[in-house]
Amino acid sequence: MYFGCEVLESIPQISRLGKKPLIITGKHFVYFTGLLEKIQKKLENISIKWAIFSDVEENPSVKTVEKAAQAFKGQGCDFVLGIGGGSAMDTAKAVAVLSSNSQGLNKYFGEELVQNPPCPIALIPTTSGTGSEVTRFSVIVDEDNNTKKTIASLSIMPDIAFCDPSLTYTLNPYLTASTGLDALSHCIEGILSVRANPITDILNKETIAMIFRWLPVAVKDGKDKQAREQMMLSSLVAGVSLNCTGTMLGHGMGYTLTLDWSVHHGYASLMFLPQIISLIRERYAQRVEVLDKAFVGDFANRKVENSEGKIIELMEKINLKPSLKTIGIEEKDIENLITRIEKNSQRSLRNIGFKFTTQDIEQVVRKTAGS
Ligand SMILES: [Fe+2]
Numbered sequence: 001m002y003f004g005c006e007v008l009e010s011i012p013q014i015s016r017l018g019k020k021p022l023i024i025t026g027k028h029f030v031y032f033t034g035l036l037e038k039i040q041k042k043l044e045n046i047s048i049k050w051a052i053f054s055d056v057e058e059n060p061s062v063k064t065v066e067k068a069a070q071a072f073k074g075q076g077c078d079f080v081l082g083i084g085g086g087s088a089m090d091t092a093k094a095v096a097v098l099s100s101n102s103q104g105l106n107k108y109f110g111e112e113l114v115q116n117p118p119c120p121i122a123l124i125p126t127t128s129g130t131g132s133e134v135t136r137f138s139v140i141v142d143e144d145n146n147t148k149k150t151i152a153s154l155s156i157m158p159d160i161a162f163c164d165p166s167l168t169y170t171l172n173p174y175l176t177a178s179t180g181l182d183a184l185s186h187c188i189e190g191i192l193s194v195r196a197n198p199i200t201d202i203l204n205k206e207t208i209a210m211i212f213r214w215l216p217v218a219v220k221d222g223k224d225k226q227a228r229e230q231m232m233l234s235s236l237v238a239g240v241s242l243n244c245t246g247t248m249l250g251h252g253m254g255y256t257l258t259l260d261w262s263v264h265h266g267y268a269s270l271m272f273l274p275q276i277i278s279l280i281r282e283r284y285a286q287r288v289e290v291l292d293k294a295f296v297g298d299f300a301n302r303k304v305e306n307s308e309g310k311i312i313e314l315m316e317k318i319n320l321k322p323s324l325k326t327i328g329i330e331e332k333d334i335e336n337l338i339t340r341i342e343k344n345s346q347r348s349l350r351n352i353g354f355k356f357t358t359q360d361i362e363q364v365v366r367k368t369a370g371s
Pocket residue numbers: 130182186251265269
């Protein structure tokens with residue numbers, strides 16, 4: 001793990017992973033920022049040949065992963081170098097799985113279903129939120145079933161990650177805000193997860209404080225060095241915790257907003273959390289109290305406020321609202337939305353320590369619609 005504004009100087013370290021990487025990235029960022037050229041020069045300096053697949057779309061599909069895996073094999077590559085946000089990094093991990101496992105990608109969705117060890121994985125994040133640079137997850141869209149699926153396996157933990165906050169300086173305010181909310185939702189869901197433990201609680205509490213302080217600064221001034229550093233750190237630390245806790249209802253319910261309404265992953269994952277927290281406040285009081293303390297501190301003589309209010313306060317500062325109306329969802333869309341959310345959030349229901357019924361899902365959606 002390399003962290004800091006000079007870490008790309010350490011790129012030659014990837015030579016210990018293999019002889020020829022497939023660079024996996026999106027269509028634009030690495031080109032218009034000159035990043036690709038910079039990395040290619042460094043690889044040439046150490047006589048490493050490379051191939052490139054730059055067709056990763058936002059929310060990558062099984063088809064895209066399979067195309068990239070063909071390129072990997074056709075070009076004689078022996079490791080992957082993913083450069084970009086969660087989409088490019090998750091694609092790189094999934095390609096690594098297919099590099100050594102011959103069945104279709106669908107066979108590897110689920111917990112620890114990867115049989116043969118994947119090829120080595122190097123990653124360079126260019127956003128701050130997903131945490132993919134340190135996680136054992138790869139989330140891919142299964143277009144046949146119009147849903148998101150996850151490969152969860154320790155075997156796809158990255159071998160090397162180069163985390164350079166300066167790569168996020170050009171990220172626009174909306175993507176800065178939304179990716180930051182992704183990291184925040186990882187923390188909140190981590191605290192509420194049935195798999196939370198004292199270590200993940202410490203990581204998530206610290207990270208919530210960092211995000212609360214620095215996300216509005218990063219949204220306001222994208223070139224603020226300290227804010228960008230703190231947000232990249234937040235993403236990373238939340239990702240470490242995510243490996244233990246997984247996500248739960250915020251992500252599970254948000255998937256449909258991304259699939260059907262093209263809402264960015266981070267904003268979508270946070271959308272329903274204020275109403276979810278409100279609804280479970282009494283039935284899951286002990287963990288909600290931990291969350292409240294994370295948001296407002298645990299000082300004597302200080303009245304503990306509620307997390308929902310603090311989340312909304314933060315969102316106002318970054319010009320986003322937990323409201324379906326603001327993303328164009330109207331009353332007439334709600335029935336269909338509820339049906340789709342019920343289908344897409346089933347897996348996340350397994351990761352909660354409280355009862356949550358389909359009526360609860362409906363209530364959360366309706367309250368978020370009207371707020
Ligand atoms: Fe996420």
